[in-house]
Amino acid sequence: MIRMQPYDERLTAPRSWWFIAVLIGFGTALIMLPFGTLPMLGGLIAGAALACVAVSSYGSARVRVVAGSLVAGEARIPVSALGTAEVLDADEAAAWRSYKADPRAFMLLRSYVPTALRVEVTDPQDPTPYVYVSTRDPEGLAAALTAVRAETA
Structure with a gap:
């Protein structure tokens, strides 16, 4: 008897969504720019990280x-x-x-x-x-x- 391998698929988000997540990080950095360099870097990191978490969680079905x-x-x-x-x-x-x-x-x-x-x-x-x-x-x-x-x- 031939046993079929179980089916397993992850519905990952497309690459364009990851690019948009990085753009959200840059947008957050631009918003924080008037407050100085350190807040701008914090905005870049926090904005990109939060957007990447959102894309990853939605795309992990x-x-x-x-x-x-x-x-x-x-x-x-x-x-x-x-x-x-x-x-x-x-x-x-x-x-x-x-x-x-x-x-x-x-x-x-x-x-x-x-x-x-x-x-x-x-x-x-x-x-x-x-x-x-x-x-x-x-x-x-x-x-x-x-x-x-x-x-x-």
């Missing part, structure tokens, strides 16, 4: 399939409670993020990841109709969910 569960950000959903998975290209993903979206759905979305996977929730006790997960490899995530489902069946 993980999507994993481990131990029979789909882990998307803070959510941990057993694969047994999930139904069919639908791979969404960029256009379909945009539609499911906007006018097709259900307010009851769990959505781990990142604007800088164009593709996604939508998975039905089949648990009758759960009011969540589906899980929407931004991913750079929706086919791989769907295959991992299918493999785990086949292993547990």
Whole structure:
């Protein structure tokens, strides 16, 4: 029996966001410039550091399939409670993020990841109709969910 490797992806922020974080540090330094050199350097360091922490925390979302569960950000959903998975290209993903979206759905979305996977929730006790997960490899995530489902069946 071939055992598939578990799926693990980190939805890191794009490089342009890091550049913007550095620009925020320079902007903070310019704001502090009238108060002197030392406050300007403090503003540069503090502004860049705070902006980098914000980018890092937002860009650290993980999507994993481990131990029979789909882990998307803070959510941990057993694969047994999930139904069919639908791979969404960029256009379909945009539609499911906007006018097709259900307010009851769990959505781990990142604007800088164009593709996604939508998975039905089949648990009758759960009011969540589906899980929407931004991913750079929706086919791989769907295959991992299918493999785990086949292993547990």
